[in-house]
Each structure stands twice: as structure tokens, then as C-alpha cells.
Amino acid sequence: MRIDATDVRKTYGDVTALDGLSLTIPSGSTFGVIGTNGAGKSTLFRLLVGHDRPDAGAVSVGGTDVTDDGRRIRERVGYLPEHVGFPDGLTGREVLGVHRAIRGLPKDGRTADAIDRVGLTPNEADRRVSGYSNGMQRRLGLATVLLPDPDVLVLDEPTAGLDPRGVDEFHAIVEEITEETDATVVFCSHVLGEVERLCDRAAVLHDGRVRAAGPVDELAADAETHAEAETPADRDGGATTRSGRGRDGLRAAFREAVGDDAARTGRVGEGGADDPNADPEEVAP
Numbered sequence: 001m002r003i004d005a006t007d008v009r010k011t012y013g014d015v016t017a018l019d020g021l022s023l024t025i026p027s028g029s030t031f032g033v034i035g036t037n038g039a040g041k042s043t044l045f046r047l048l049v050g051h052d053r054p055d056a057g058a059v060s061v062g063g064t065d066v067t068d069d070g071r072r073i074r075e076r077v078g079y080l081p082e083h084v085g086f087p088d089g090l091t092g093r094e095v096l097g098v099h100r101a102i103r104g105l106p107k108d109g110r111t112a113d114a115i116d117r118v119g120l121t122p123n124e125a126d127r128r129v130s131g132y133s134n135g136m137q138r139r140l141g142l143a144t145v146l147l148p149d150p151d152v153l154v155l156d157e158p159t160a161g162l163d164p165r166g167v168d169e170f171h172a173i174v175e176e177i178t179e180e181t182d183a184t185v186v187f188c189s190h191v192l193g194e195v196e197r198l199c200d201r202a203a204v205l206h207d208g209r210v211r212a213a214g215p216v217d218e219l220a221a222d223a224e225t226h227a228e229a230e231t232p233a234d235r236d237g238g239a240t241t242r243s244g245r246g247r248d249g250l251r252a253a254f255r256e257a258v259g260d261d262a263a264r265t266g267r268v269g270e271g272g273a274d275d276p277n278a279d280p281e282e283v284a285p
């Protein structure tokens with residue numbers, strides 16, 4: 001399902017969270033939204049899944065305005081918020097059973113499928129969630145989202161706080177989902193390397209606006225257009241080869257939006273180069 005946000009504005013009191021944001025997420029893409037703390041990522045995601053309404057502008061999913069038919073959107077869109085809590089007394093399998101029942105989904109093996117897809121063993125699924133590690137809780141959260149077999153997955157910082165192994169495992173699960181289904185997957189992150197690894201498209205968000213967006217392989221063109229007057233190539237008459245495409249392109253767009261310091265470490269917001277979630281390869285020498 002394609003997602004369109006058009007000139008969206010959202011304020012909380014005197015705070016402008018989204019300031020005329022426009023973005024298109026093509027059907028079937030794996031789309032990464034990267035931005036600083038407070039850039040508006042979570043606000044955007046709440047609007048995409050119909051949990052909140054824009055003050056101005058429009059958001060549509062699969063051609064349906066989310067404010068017209070929020071229920072249909074919530075049926076087709078799986079949303080994993082940044083912070084998910086589960087009742088401590090239940091096992092993982094019971095949590096999924098409750099979610100299945102609340103959503104009116106049939107007892108057709110989808111609970112066991114979801115457990116399998118997120119890599120929880122049957123034994124782990126039968127343990128109480130109070131004993132789950134952070135990574136297991138994230139996987140269980142993803143399993144609840146997968147239950148209805150959604151057309152769109154919206155994941156708000158799904159790997160924040162996971163150790164490197166947990167991050168890797170979560171990435172592998174997302175990669176498997178994107179390979180095996182036609183689902184549109186949208187997630188946000190502070191970590192550039194995560195977006196580069198998983199996404200075919202990306203947007204850099206800053207101060208409630210999209211600063212660069214497009215196929216990861218083509219973001220270079222945007223960044224180069226904006227930074228044209230200052231590129232080494234311009235300064236030395238074209239002798240220096242420009243960064244080209246792919247990773248360098250996204251990095252250039254990112255640097256333009258968030259500044260040299262964040263671009264150097266490949267991450268923005270909390271943590272730093274020594275954060276367990278940081279990809280060491282992303283830290284420039």
C-alpha cells in the first residue's frame with residue numbers, strides 16, 4: 001500500500017512537530033525515516049497509523065484518508081510504537097492470543113506463525129513476559145503486529161536500546177519479512193547504517209520537514225544539487241570526484257540536514273559512537 005503525506009502540519013501547544021511535511025512512500029518499499037530527536041518522526045508515524053490527526057494537510061494509506069476511515073487503516077497497518085508494554089503475568093503466547101482475540105482474528109495457526117517468524121522458540125513463547133529480555137520483548141511486539149498479516153508495517157525505532165546482536169537479529173527478521181511479503185515497511189532510526197542496510201528508500205527529517213527523500217541510491221543527486229556551490233568539485237574546477245551514489249549519497253543528504261558531527265558518527269540523538277546500537281563501521285576515522 002502506498003502512503004502519501006501532503007503538506008502536513010501538527011502542533012502541540014506552541015510546539016510545531018510537523019511543519020508542512022510532504023512525503024510519498026511507494027507500495028512495497030522498505031522506507032527508512034532518519035532524523036534528530038524531536039524531528040517529528042513519532043508524530044508522523046502516529047498520523048500514518050490513524051492514532052492522531054493532522055491539524056492541516058492530509059495523510060492517506062492505500063488511497064484512503066486516515067481521518068476518513070481510521071478503522072480500516074488500523075486493520076491493514078501494523079504499528080509497533082517506540083515503547084510497548086505487556087502484562088507481566090502472561091506468557092508471550094498468551095499475549096498474542098489476547099491480541100488475536102481483540103482483533104477478531106481466526107484461530108488458524110497465525111499465533112504460532114508469528115512466533116516462528118520473529119524467531120522466538122516455542123519454549124520462549126511459553127515463558128512469562130516478565131522474564132523477557134529487551135530483545136525478546138521487541139520480537140514479541142513485532143509478532144503482535146504481524147498477526148493480522150498487515151499490508152503496511154510501521155515500526156518506531158524498533159532497535160533502540162538493543163545490543164549489537166539484538167540489532168542484527170531484528171534486522172534479519174525485517175529482511176526476511178521484506179523478502180517474503182509485499183508489505184510496505186516503514187521504520188525510523190537514529191542510525192544511518194541501519195537505514196542503509198535495510199531500506200531501498202529513505203527520508204531525512206529535520207524540524208518537522210523532509211530535508212531529503214528518495215531511493216537510497218539516488219539521494220546523492222538531491223544532496224549534490226543543494227550543496228552544489230560548496231562541493232570540492234566546484235572549488236577545484238571539477239577535478240575531485242563527487243561522492244556518487246548509494247551510501248555516500250544518503251550520508252551527504254544526512255550531513256546537510258543534521259550537520260557534520262552527526263554525519264561523522266552516522267547517528268543522531270541519544271547515545272554516541274560508543275552506544276551498543278551504533279555500527280562501528282559507521283564511525284568515520
Ligand SMILES: Nc1ncnc2c1ncn2[C@@H]1O[C@H](COP(=O)(O)OP(=O)(O)OP(=O)(O)O)[C@@H](O)[C@H]1O
Nearest residue numbers: 012015016017036037038039040041042043044269
Ligand atoms: N504529545 C505531545 N505533547 C506535546 N509535545 C509533543 C507531543 N508529542 C511530540 N511532541 C513534541 O513534538 C516534537 C516532535 O516530537 P516527536 O516525538 O515526533 O519527535 P521524534 O523525531 O520522534 O523524536 P525522538 O527521536 O526523540 O523520538 C518534539 O518537540 C516533541 O517534544
